[in-house]
Amino acid sequence: xxxxxxxxxxxxxxxxxxxxxxxxxxxxxxxxxxxxxxxxxxxxxxxxxxxxxxxxxxxxxxxxxxxxxxxxxxxxxxxxxxxxxxxxxxxxxxxxxxxxxxxxxxxxxxxxxxxxxxxxxxxxxxxxxxxxxxxxxxxxxxxxxxxxxxxxxxxxxxxxxxxxxxxxxxxxxxxxxxxxxxxxxxxxxxxxxxxxxxxxxxxxxxxxx
Numbered sequence: 001x002x003x004x005x006x007x008x009x010x011x012x013x014x015x016x017x018x019x020x021x022x023x024x025x026x027x028x029x030x031x032x033x034x035x036x037x038x039x040x041x042x043x044x045x046x047x048x049x050x051x052x053x054x055x056x057x058x059x060x061x062x063x064x065x066x067x068x069x070x071x072x073x074x075x076x077x078x079x080x081x082x083x084x085x086x087x088x089x090x091x092x093x094x095x096x097x098x099x100x101x102x103x104x105x106x107x108x109x110x111x112x113x114x115x116x117x118x119x120x121x122x123x124x125x126x127x128x129x130x131x132x133x134x135x136x137x138x139x140x141x142x143x144x145x146x147x148x149x150x151x152x153x154x155x156x157x158x159x160x161x162x163x164x165x166x167x168x169x170x171x172x173x174x175x176x177x178x179x180x181x182x183x184x185x186x187x188x189x190x191x192x193x194x195x196x197x198x199x200x201x202x203x204x205x206x207x208x209x
Contacts, residue, residue: 008105008134010127010151011096012045012053014073015088016064016113017081022195028064028113030200037116037194038064042071044118045111049127054095055113056088085112086160086168093157104155105134110169111149116203117189118149126151129183136181137173140190146173146182147190 016038020027028038035043038055045053053073057064058081068075076095082088089110096102107130111118122140130138130151138151156172163171173180194200 006103008107008131009051009100009102010049010107010109010130011100011102012050012109012111012149013089013092013096014041014045014053014055014111014113015082015085015092016055016068017058017061017078017088018114019058023197023200026061026063027194027200029067032116032204036067038067038113039071040116041111041113041118042068042073044120044123045109046072047120047123047127049131050109051100052096054092056082056092084168086163089169090160093160097157102154102157104153106154107134107151108154108157109149109151112193114194115148115189115192116194117187117192119187119189122185122187122189123149125183125185129181133181135179137176137179138181138183139173140185141182142185142188142191145191147185149190 016028030037032040042053054076055068055073056076059077059079065075065077076091078091082091126138126140126149135153135155140147159172194203
């Protein structure tokens with residue numbers, strides 16, 4: 001009898017260790033519609049294709065830890081706050097490797113927490129493209145702009161740790177350009193982030209209009 005290969009697994013990584021300095025207050029706990037920025041993001045990521053969602057936060061951020069736990073996601077709090085997104089991703093990748101022993105065809109989905117309008121319409125085509133081509137780096141593109149969430153194969157996870165100290169994750173898209181699969185997405189949510197009070201007012205108006 002032939003063995004059936006297990007389907008590739010997908011893990012979500014949400015870097016959320018920033019200080020919200022440009023916002024002037026914790027942006028991920030701001031109300032947005034009937035919920036908060038972080039709860040809305042985690043609700044969108046709660047879907048059967050995603051085995052686990054890991055949210056990387058600062059070790060002193062108890063309010064965000066409680067909010068993430070209430071949403072059913074996994075909180076990861078390194079003893080030292082990650083200075084950049086890349087370090088948050090490294091901590092999450094190590095946690096996934098310890099717990100799940102991922103295969104090269106498994107994937108990790110990078111979803112920065114400050115993309116508050118992310119919804120199923122934006123996420124569906126990205127996950128569908130990855131399901132059909134698990135060894136690719138899948139990047140959503142809206143009107144010529146690359147955005148998030150981006151899905152990477154675990155075959156490239158070790159490359160994150162090998163990047164030069166001054167390089168971010170975008171370097172992987174340059175080095176492995178031949179493996180990048182761009183997916184056209186109609187939703188502007190993939191390129192809409194939240195950094196300033198002005199951003200928040202625009203997003204809140206959009207959610208209530």
